[in-house]
Amino acid sequence: MVPRARPAAGRGDVSIGVSVRPSIDGADHAPRRTAVAREKHRNGRTNGALPSAPDFGREEIARLLEVAVRRRVEPGRPVLVEGQPAEGLVLVVSGRLAVHRPVPDGSSVFLYELKSGQVCAASLLAALTGRRLPLSLSARTVSDVAVVDAGVIRLRFENDASFRKAALELLARRLEMLLLDLEQVTAWSREARLCDLLLARGPVVRASHRELARELGCSREWISRLLGALQAEGLVSCGYERIEVRDADRLAERLAASRTGPLGSGESLRSDS
Template sequence: MPILDADQLATRYPVLDALPAEARARLLGAASWVRLPAGQLLFDDLQACEGFPFVVEGSVRVLKAAPSGRELPLYRVAAGETCVISSSCLLAHSAYNARGITETETLLMLLPGAVFDELLGEPAFRTFVFNLFAERIADLMQLIEAVAFQRLDQRLAALLLGKGRMLRTTHQQLADELGSVREIVSRLLKGFAEQGLVRLGREQVEVLDAAGLRELATGTR
């Protein structure tokens, strides 16, 4: 039984309105609903992909984990979006090659793989999936560029700027977002504080000089 009706879902996923009535009814009738708490493992490396997830509420962090425990965030799936790795696994009939973890309490509408395959015959749904690939590939190319060509201090400065003036976060959480380790991030933050760019507190970072951080992030400092 749908938790949201078709009109509510269409505000988050306009592709539903673009589908023929029969295809839309097939999608909504076959979908299952699941509500997950924050920090719940949604999928993991080598796990079989059982469906195509629509994130109706909340958000999911998708990352690549190394045997050492280090993690490299790949992208986030916010409300109104869906997961390109899931679609890739369904198209290739392969297992997951990344990990997905809910960041907040999350409501998912899960479409079975067989119905996903059927709906690819609908131009509107096929375009929706291919656009998803295009957007995520662009995001991943930016990530590759940042990891390959930017210093970690530049990436940290850019990350801080994107989170507002007062950040309620730990050094470990920042390290996880950057795919680094806490000790290095802590050392960089201490250096930022000594330069007057930030003020450090218990599980918080206050941005004091946004212009200075911006110069550092762009390599002009």
């Protein structure tokens, strides 16, 4: 049996916003509906337990947990460090882990979040290839983490067709997600990404301006200016580490109008100077 995970401690965290892609006929999907759908696909879980559709099937997770080393990780503590050899595959039993990549100035770029039942794809890839880790992983909340030795993972991959298929599907999903996020970074204005994030995580987003700035790759001052403008228009209301979406339909319209890139609407708000 797969043990039920404890509910994650602490308040909710905010992930990178989600993409809205054009349909085959060229018409855009409704931004709010698409944002929420992808957020559910990425982060779906139930009351802190393993989600109904984790990265691996429940039977596979049970087999991995039988041979895994479990450890409790406190918030802010590292699980994996970029540039080091991988101990093995990392599975989140409960809690939340942040996947990020350090940059030369000593800070880091947030990539995405792992929740209960999800596997760190970078740890899987490093375990299979013997390459050093390309990114870092740290706890956002008190987390129960399982690590399966790299040698065990390589043997399973070589000898178990079902595990091999599940592992390749996991790597494909993570690649698709990162490509969608790259699309946002390169083609969307920061205003559009903030609007999309609010729609995906709303109606109430519990995060500080500093946290939002770090996850969107901009300054805290810029976040404060744009949220102030959105609040003045009646689209959101802001409190201490709390943002409430007041008019989702108009915010979705703002997203559609501002997601055309650096030359889109709201240009005066996108300067960090």
